[in-house]
Amino acid sequence: MSDFPYADRFPVNRVLPERGRPRHEIIAELAQMAHEEDQAWEGGKVSGTMYCGDHEHYAFLTEAFAEFAHVNALQRDLCPSQTKFEGEIIAMVLDLMHADAITDTTPAGLVTSGGTGSILHAMLAYREYAARHRGIAPAAGRVPNVVKPETAHPAFDKACHLFGIENRTVPVDPGTTLVDPAVVAAVIDDDTIAVVASAGNYPYGTIDPITDLGALALDRGVGLHVDGCLGGFILPFGEELGYGIPPFDFRVPGVTSISADTHKYGYAFKGSSVVVFRDKALRNSQYFHQVGWSGGKYMSPGMDGSRSGGLLAATWASMVHLGREGYRRYAADIFATAAAMMDIVRGHDELRIMGNPSFCFSFTSDAFDIYHVADFMKPRGWRFNGQQYPNAIHMAVTRPQTQPGLVEAFATDLADAVAHAREQQAQGRFAHSAALYGGAIGGLTSDIEAVIEMIMDGMLDTQQSLPPAVS
Ligand SMILES: Cc1ncc(COP(=O)(O)O)c(C=O)c1O
Structure with missing residues (x-):
């Protein structure tokens, strides 16, 4: 995905607009962006980050939030x-x-x-x-x-x-x-x-x-x-x-x-x-x-x-909605899914799980650069988090991974990815991915200067994070 997928579709605010826009138009714009971005993780192939992934739960939290959204918790006498x-x-x-x-x-x-x-x-x-x-x-x-x-x-x-x-x-x-x-x-x-x-x-x-x-x-x-x-x-x-x-x-x-x-x-x-x-x-x-x-x-x-x-x-x-029973139920699904995914990893001689993990596991390879696996799986929708020294990739299993069919998809895609990695290694090709905390694994340059520039200047500096102006 480009860094500026909305540049052609929605107004780019380079200054505070003189005249405000109607609420319905703003909400429609937000909804469009949110729904498009949610599709990246809803299929269950994204490690961590969307821990619940249940839109009904999010709607419930939104209702709770809305009741107190305007409140400053510092003002205790008022609230x-x-x-x-x-x-x-x-x-x-x-x-x-x-x-x-x-x-x-x-x-x-x-x-x-x-x-x-x-x-x-x-x-x-x-x-x-x-x-x-x-x-x-x-x-x-x-x-x-x-x-x-x-x-x-x-x-x-x-x-x-x-x-x-x-x-x-x-x-x-x-x-x-x-x-x-x-x-x-x-x-x-x-x-x-x-x-x-x-x-x-x-x-x-x-x-x-x-x-x-x-x-x-x-x-x-x-x-x-x-x-x-x-x-x-x-x-x-x-x-x-x-x-x-x-x-x-x-x-x-x-x-x-x-x-x-x-x-x-x-x-x-x-x-x-x-x-x-x-x-x-x-x-x-x-x-x-x-x-x-x-x-x-x-x-x-x-x-x-x-x-x-x-x-x-x-x-x-x-917390009070889920209670111990709810957390235990979700944990049971997550631990079982993680165990099944780890069994699939263990089924490949070239792959090695790091240490003795449970709900969040990382794996590497002594036979090839594991980032070849990440490179291959990325276009199939998988987003692992990358580690370095040694290169490894991790999956923090969350509720989206517990949906039916996901473990089976992991088995198929991982088997294809291992075959791809073996071939890439044999041909002496370098992987494209790099370990970048909080960023997608896959498609990143391993040039550290370029990565730092992209993160610090391109994303955090608000001026530079605007799409290039069209002259
Ligand atoms: C073990 C551990 N500690 C601390 C943090 C930092 O948490 P946050 O990103 O909420 O600041 C994380 C984030 O993933 C984590 O996994």
Whole structure:
């Protein structure tokens, strides 16, 4: 698809229009774009991103959103509903993460704008807490550090960058894709504020050895953040369904905070996530207040100021509508589909699954560049997410993949793709795809400069993201 498929069909707004357009015309334009774009994933061949994929569910969330779309959750005196939604969302996530196992501290949480938001808030909390209680602060000549397995999400790198935390990234075992606690132990020192683990990680969907890391964190007196952004809303149900999910939540001694994305397997709208803390004191350490401002005493629970009441309402609505039974039912379909797809991958000698994943799996090949497989499957509608070092492709199985016929289509298309990859490799041809986070795998140049230019300049810079002007 071109970057500007609408340039010839709809007005391009290079300036704020002097005269507004009728509502019905705008809605028709939006509907046209949305319906065309939905077709890309509705067939079930797109990894991750559309976690629910059920238009009736989206319509229900839209109704919930609409009731509070105009509300600013910051203005609590006007909207006690938001206190109810936020408090209950946090309570439900604490319940899911087994905060009932916590006996000596008061657990607490925050609703944030997404996985990155939850991770940023957690890292800020560790930094502030360590400065206050352990004297780890640049002013005292000490730079806080966080130890992170290489597979943990770049949001942790971003947090280190933003908050002046030293990032101690350690390698993972290439076979299991998991971090070795001994490797983590070797880099923890007096200025370590937290260790990070994933359940599961984005590249491979695998779960770090959290019980051992918890014991290590307790022994060394540091925090342990478990990134459950991807797995937080599905692994608990995988455990209930008997999929042998290793413990990763507050039942594990030493786990001090967990991020879990409502906007992924929580099936809520994009823009919401939750981070929960074993100890309210850790959560509170990142609070900011300014009581001397002429505009009044200022305080907010996290980094944002005004927040959408609509999103809180829709997130809450998703959770109380589905309930444990609904989440378990969806998880059963997703785990079964992922297992069937992994069996198909295992049926090919040239393909190798990375580690021991469950609902999100990645595979590579020692016989050919796996991106030949991605190249071949892209025109058949498949959109994998790509990994690098080594090249691999992953499928985060979501509800759209559970529709009838999809697993069979995967079997057919993968078999053809493997034959194609074998042939391409034999002829010494290079694959076109490259691993680009958040972008389509397939059809991308592997020229990194060109990719960066395309993403940063072409898509994020709003001026350049306009279609070229016709002279
Ligand atoms: C394991 C993990 N952590 C964090 C994130 C970041 O989440 P977000 O894109 O909502 O900021 C993701 C996103 O896919 C993820 O998979």
